Amino acid sequence: MAATVEARPPDKYVDVRTQELQINMGPQHPATHGVLRVAIWADGEIVTRAEPDIGYLHRCAEKIGESVTHIQYVPYTDRYDYLAAMNNNLGYCLAVEKLAELEIPERAEYVRVIVSELNRIASHLMAIGTYGLDLGAFTPFFYAFREREEILRILEWICGARLTYNFIRIGGVMRDCPEGWLEDITRFLDYFEPRLEEMNELLTHNHIFVNRTANIGVVSLEQAVKYGLTGPNLRGSGMRWDLRRDDPYSIYDRFEFDIPIGTGIKGTVGDCWDRYWVRILEMGESVRIIRQALDQIPDGEIMAKGVRHLAFKCKAGESYQAVENPRGELGYYLISEGGQISYRSRIRAPSFCHLSILEEILPGSMFGDAVAIIGSIDIVLGEVDR
Amino acid sequence: MERLVGALEGLGESAFALSLLMCAGVVLGFVGIWPLFAVWLERKASADFQSRLGPMYVGGFHGWLQTLADGIKLAFKEDLIPAQANRVLFWIAPAVAFCGAFATMVVIPIAQGVEIVNLDIGIFFILAISSVGTIGVVMAGWASNNKWSLYGAVREAAQLVSYEIPIALSLMIPIIAVGNLRLGHIVGFQCAGPEDAGFVYLSHHGWLLFYSPWTLAAGLIYFVASLAECKRAPFDLPEAESELVSGFHTEYSGLRFSFFFLEEYVFMFVVSIVGALVFLGGWQPLPFVSFQFDNPLMKLIGAGILLGKAVFLVWVQIWLRWTLPRLRVDQVMTMGYKYLTPLAMLTLMGMALYQYWGCRYIPGIL
Amino acid sequence: MGLYERNHPDVMMFKLERNLPDMGLLRVADTVINWGRSSSLWPMTFGIACCAIEMMAVGASKFDMDRFGAGAFRATPRQADLMIVAGTVNAKMAEVVKRLYDQMPEPKYVMAMGACTVGGGPYWKHGYNVVKGIDKFVPVDVHVPGCPPRPEAILEGIRFLQRKIMARRVLTRGEHHTPDFTGVSVSPGTTGIQDPQLNTAPAVPTEATS
Amino acid sequence: MFTYMRNVVDSLRTTVKGMQVTWKNLRRPETTVEYPEQLVPLPEGYRGIHTLDTDICIYCFQCAKICPVDCIEMRAERVEKKFLSWEVFNIDYNKCLFCDLCIEVCPKDCIHMDKRDGSAKFALITDDRSTLNLDILEYKGLSEADKVAVVKVREENAKKAAEKAKAAAEKKAAADKDESEDKKDKADDSGK
């Protein structure tokens, strides 16, 4: 339908050698999504070398993980990937539940899936909104936020907080669905799908946007695997890999959904546009999952028996539990010696791995592309630095 | 205004100087007031596009005093000059940039026969003087001793120099039809009618935009190139916020920054009003039907219509800005050199042939 | 001279040291200037952590900070009036925050948003790396607690700040307090990137003129 | 050449399309909530500033123990063995992360998070950080108007509690039948 953009060999532009310019992008820079600092060596507008520098938001996550009890650590997990706090809660709770061998009630599992998928939509909306902002399109950001506010309203309704929910608890969820909550989600989904189409018209298929993103920041599948990319970034490179399907946790094996991958519609497989497009499609898949979950949700308990907040203890052991965060594979590796506190709690943050590929893909791109590439891998600094 | 100048001319040199000062005062006053309105318009329009409200509280009704508050704040803000900056250049750069936009106002007729100077090279003057602003921007970027500023300045220089060509070419096309560079004459051409025309009459040519397919194309090219000329999105690379922090004015604060701000909005107005004069029939409200604008009341109405058209064009610029993403720097160049310039040249040739073959009264053949 | 000296904005503007008499017209001028300043608080695009998302939400459609004239986010500290420190500030970041604060022209205001910036927040106990309250190195005009605060709380914080500005004297003599922030210094930290050109920038690269 | 023309057409077409979308949104009503005049409705169980029902509290210290950030400072003196009197119940909003755990562990359901609309919700905004260590017993953050309201609510609460005590005396067995329901009710009427 739309034009494909010709591939642009990076070498073409670096014929004339001039003095390199070192430039410091961040920590305070509008396009670094927080406090990432990228030192860039540039030859005119061409980036010749880039080195990300992180740690400006290091918040001692793992030290806290071995200082507070399991129950107390759940609210901290909200704050690492603050755009997808529900998914973080879920990952940690699953890891602890694996150690404690808890049975989760059916209803709680469904509520977990619903809120996680809603949060995934919110997170992707944020990602595409700020991506538009990076590329100079302001309005999609506001539209994305408008839709996101609706999700936040729904999530706030059930748990009382807008961003850091602490809703999914060890053994279940914090609260049962309020009256009318499930119906409201259906209403939201009906409202949301046409709006997503609108977003596509405004931004996704815009010629300028396609030109800015297609064939830019191409991550080949080999590179993606090598650098440990997961989530939409790996799928954007053409790998059909989704932990919800390939290593099912919770009750994801009961739902039917597709795993969208980048196919290089506008340019090459694995370019910025593909990664962006995978996120758009994933929102549609999340809508599908939520609809199925809403149909199937049973009545019943929402908390496992025998989880007492002050006296919750794990059995000794080690467990690695990964969940599919909106950004990729979020893993919690816990070592427990029995007792209330983990001996070691390690977080496998997807954004951390994604950032390390910048050194490889930024060189050769132009300055504006650098912004586009950083935006397209969708990092959250809270998670990178922990 | 012209009459006023003429009347005062009789009083000798000092009075003439006084009259010039008065004209400068009028222009400066307009230049001062227009951005107040334009910035407010921009903020409100962007808010409307983004389903929010925009300024609401300052001044009561829909934040109409918002920009004034901004101005007061900027005026009373500390004026920073970086220690490593080139002080002289840093100091004069905003003034130079501002003068470029400011001086172009001199030749713009606001109604029939109402202009400060009726230059015979009107359009040429505007094209020439408006480039002065670029020098100011480059000075600012260089003097700031900031890499982001330098990037912004270099981008600005490259972009503006490139887009001078299509903008000049696209303005040549109506000039071919009119055969005169005076802005007043261009409008006069668009409302030229029979000798014995009454108050309302059918004009011979109508608006230049609809004069021939070539002028229509020229109008589009002019609009796109003018966006680039006044650094509006999608060509706002010199101050691309997400790439270059704030581009060439990264180091500017307070009043000096506000000069760049003013310059941008005044220049938006200038390109819009030139567009309105050249392509949209100036003060003529309808494409093919003209009115006599000879008495003062009608001139006032005409000025209102012209301003309305200019504001509309500014609004379309704003609309575009809040719709489109930004181009990349090489794409801006591509757009200028590979698309707009060749298309403008093609249009120019077409228009020349069109005039030559004398098809002017049968629009749509060529 | 203290290592960190806060020049009062009005002193720097007019060199009048606020010793004009408390006269009617000057009071009116005070009010007008304060009105301009309070109705046009341009914040800096400077998000650190979770609170930054709420800060963006305040700028977005539902809460729309622009209604108060505070919606023009500026990317450069030179053009900003208000620094919303939105998120945890750690030892590595503190130097950056301090430098950004120094780069802002007077008058400048700081909003400490969220528990982390106010007083260390959840990280006060086990956060070996976290600065417990940014008021250790920059003066804070308004504290907005919450984790993260609701957008309304930020709007309320801005209204608080506006009231505070309106109560100030600019030209005339009046009761006035200069906060005492001497003796706090922050030296630039070393970072992972070993390039002398990137790391040797002076902490305060500006000088003031009037 | 084909690509060239297609690029021209495409850019024009998608621009017009985008402008259509923004135009459509221009005509939609704004979603802005004009905050000081209008308020966003807060849900049940909104996590605001804590309130404590001192009459019910049994000094079990569970909320202080569960708090991940140790922001609750609690001291009570034991008078005549059973009867306890309050000394300190402070919550430090310099630290609090609004996780809702203290509300959940409370066996008597006496600590709540404020969900009232109005100024009290954001009363903690201050330029003096030390006031953030809030004395929950006194709740200093209230404005005068709110204090009146609180007194009113307290009186109503007392009334309701008396009625409830009556009802409870009548049927003891149904005391903690439905925990969540009960909690909701409490959150409703102990709105201070």
Added chain:
Amino acid sequence: MNTQEILETLNKDGVGQGITLFEGPKDPALVIPADRLVGVCEHLKSAPSLQFDQCILVTGTHMTEIRDKKTKEVTRAEGIEVIYHVRSLRHRALVALKVHLSLEDPRVSSVASIWPAADWHERETYDMVGVVFEGHPNLKRILLPQDWEGFPLRKDYEFPKEYRGISLEVDPPWPQQ
């Protein structure tokens, strides 16, 4: 493919010397002698039947000494354990590799050349626990400032009082205006 099968495959391919199976209460792991780590990892990545091509996580843990309460025997010696989680996308398998190091001189060769993803993880492990990865291209602190002292995730870490003039202690609020 579970860990037991992977060990069998390794034994079959002739690289299984010295590798033992750690069977904890939950996740099993392969315990590899530190000097054989790179060889085993290379094999894990390249062998067609294994194809562990994605390095998920590198974790360093400071293991304190544990003595049996009754017999006072050391059941777990003090040391540092480095755990590598690697995944095979082809075979949908995840395996944990463990290396035990001494606390005094925790050195192990780097696997960053095999899995570039391990580069940053190893830097982080160095930053947090102080494990020196030999042959790492760029081994320096990643999250903390370069001149930070100590390794925070060691159990005996003491919190610093200040860093470069900024107090990191919890102070009473600043004297008010």
